[in-house]
Amino acid sequence: xxxxxxxxxxxxxxxxxxxxxxxxxxxxxxxxxxxxxxxxxxxxxxxxxxxxxxxxxxxxxxxxxxxxxxxxxxxxxxxxxxxxxxxxxxxxxxxxxxxxxxxxxxxxxxxxxxxxxxxxxxxxxxxxxxxxxxxxxxxxxxxxxxxxxxxxxxxxxxxxxxxxxxxxxxxxxxxxxxxxxxxxxxxxxxxxxxxxxxxxxxxxxxxxxxxxxxx
Numbered sequence: 001x002x003x004x005x006x007x008x009x010x011x012x013x014x015x016x017x018x019x020x021x022x023x024x025x026x027x028x029x030x031x032x033x034x035x036x037x038x039x040x041x042x043x044x045x046x047x048x049x050x051x052x053x054x055x056x057x058x059x060x061x062x063x064x065x066x067x068x069x070x071x072x073x074x075x076x077x078x079x080x081x082x083x084x085x086x087x088x089x090x091x092x093x094x095x096x097x098x099x100x101x102x103x104x105x106x107x108x109x110x111x112x113x114x115x116x117x118x119x120x121x122x123x124x125x126x127x128x129x130x131x132x133x134x135x136x137x138x139x140x141x142x143x144x145x146x147x148x149x150x151x152x153x154x155x156x157x158x159x160x161x162x163x164x165x166x167x168x169x170x171x172x173x174x175x176x177x178x179x180x181x182x183x184x185x186x187x188x189x190x191x192x193x194x195x196x197x198x199x200x201x202x203x204x205x206x207x208x209x210x211x212x213x214x215x
Contacts, residue, residue: 041215089161099141
C-alpha cells in the first residue's frame with residue numbers, strides 16, 4: 001500500500017505552517033510500501049497531528065492523503081476498519097493501553113480483532129525479547145511508562161500490517177532497550193515487506209532509513 005500526501009495542511013495550524021519550510025506539509029510526496037521513513041519534528045510542528053490525520057482520528061485538514069490511489073476521506077467505515085486491522089498498525093505517543101487490563105490482555109485484544117497473524121505464544125516470545133515477561137499479567141496502568149511503551153510495540157507487531165506508524169516510540173527507553181525494540185521492529189517489518197514511519201524529535205541511527213524528512 002503506497003501512502004501519498006497531497007498539499008496536506010491541518011486547518012488549525014494552517015497559517016503557521018504556510019510560513020515555514022517543510023518536507024511534509026503543503027507539498028506532494030509519496031511513500032512506497034517497504035520504505036523506512038524518519039520524520040524529524042521539533043515540538044509544536046504537528047507530528048502527533050500528522051499521525052492522527054493518517055489514522056483518520058481527525059479530518060480538519062486541507063489537501064488529501066491517499067492509500068494507494070484512494071483518498072482516505074472517501075473510505076467507507078468497513079474499508080477503514082479493514083485497513084486498520086490488516087494494513088496499518090500504530091504506536092501512539094500516548095500509547096492508548098487499557099489501564100485496567102493486564103499487559104497480556106491489551107496485546108491479545110489486538111491479536112484477535114482479525115484473523116490472527118501470530119499464535120498467542122508469540123506474545124511470550126516478543127515479551128521475552130523486550131524484557132517485559134514479568135509484567136504480562138500485571139495491570140497496564142501499574143506498569144512504568146517504559147514498560148508500557150514496550151507493551152504497545154508488541155501490540156502493534158502482533159497484528160498484520162503493511163505499514164507500521166510510530167510516534168516517539170522510544171522516548172522512555174534506555175539505549176539497551178531501544179536496541180532490543182529496534183531489532184524486533186526491523187525484523188518484523190522486513191519479514192512482511194512492510195514500511196516503517198517514525199516521527200521523533202531528532203536524528204537517530206536505530207534503522208537504515210530510506211528517507212529522512214523534516215516536518
